[in-house]
Amino acid sequence: LRTGKRLPRRVTEIAIQFKSVPHLLFAQEVSEGMEPNFLEMRLQPDEGINLKFAVKQPGQTIRLRDVKMDFYYKTAFGGAPGEAYETLLLDAMRGDSTLFNRKDEVELAWSLMTPILEYWQNSPSPNFPNYAAGAWGPRAADNLLARDGRTWYEP
Incomplete structure (x- = not known):
């Protein structure tokens, strides 16, 4: 989960990169360099969904190619919501x-958050990893994922 303010783009989306399958469906040379399947649900702007995955190209030989299936409100309905x-x-x-939200929902949320807010108010401020406006986030976030050989998705 990644969130921030003053990022390079104003976008709200859910992006899921699927894990690679534990066994190869195709020969090593065919599977090499295959990108993982990827689902992107764009909430704003350009509301829609797209799914990227590999398919076998038509023909006698096994050649894979990434394709994208997509749906965008603007395209389907002639305008954005x-x-x-x-x-x-x-x-x-x-x-x-x-x-x-109903009144009881708001009251319950505040009853859960108030002790946390009070603790933060009465505790010393931690060394928070800030970042410059227009950046995709703090270097510490990049380092966190890099430990596992991963990187952030940037829309």
Whole structure:
């Protein structure tokens, strides 16, 4: 999970890189360099979903190629859904409280968060790994993933 403010792009998405299969389905030379399957759910902007995976190209020989299946609201419906606050305000005017928290939900959330906030207020500040505006996050986040030979996905 990665989140931040003042990143290079304003984007909200869920990106899942699937693990490679534990056994090779194709010969080593065919499987070499194959990218892992990847699912991207874009919440904003350009709302949609795309799935990238390898397929066998038609023909007698086994050759794999990455393809992408995608769905975008703008393409499918001729326009993007309303902006977040636009939808929320319209729902409020219509009396639709589906996207709003009930009073008991808010009170429960505060009862869970208040002890944490009080602890933070009364404790010394940790050495927090800050980062420059316009960067993809602190170097410490890169180092965390690098320990396992991984890197962050950058949209």
